[in-house]
Amino acid sequence: DGGITQSPKYLFRKEGQNVTLSCEQNLNHDAMYWYRQDPGQGLRLIYYSQIVNDFQKGDIAEGYSVSREKKESFPLTVTSAQKNPTAFYLCASSSTGGAGQPQHFGDGTRLSIL
């Protein structure tokens, strides 16, 4: 059964701590994305990647970092520089090509500050 798996479902961060959110896909998609969703708001793009070993900043990249060492994996690190990390984080993937393609989302990780 193909899809995107995010873990953990809930995560708590202490002051000054870096935490990493996992995102794995078995859809053979080239492109992957990380979004932040705050209550009652839309999806804001943090980082995206079109191919392995390459990624680009989105609209709100400050305080976050990513890596893309494998096609299937796109982990997001929320660093201590991100002063307001409490949010719902969604990972997505899509195939790429000349025409736009729909994005497939994971179930999300809810991050809170202890």
Added chain:
Amino acid sequence: GENVEQHPSTLSVQEGDSAVIKCTYSDSASNYFPWYKQELGKRPQLIIDIRSNVGEKKDQRIAVTLNKTAKHFSLHITETQPEDSAVYFCAASKGTNAGKSTFGDGTTLTVKP
């Protein structure tokens, strides 16, 4: 960059009525317009999409219309049911730049039984 505005932010209808959500976009090069439905605490899921070479697309009770000249597109849900209650997001993309999409802020639809 692209800017997508979505209206209304909340919409309440009686079961069986129709619901319409509208989005406008700023980049005339955008050519792909998906709509996603997100139920409370769950992942957004694609419900319908339209490409710039088509003016309208239907799938059972759901339809999307696109006006390229005016740069706006709309989601139409007929014969609404309580299970249609969710947050709906529109998006626009150019199919380039890793397929990056710009999302609207979402519309919370409530269908009252």
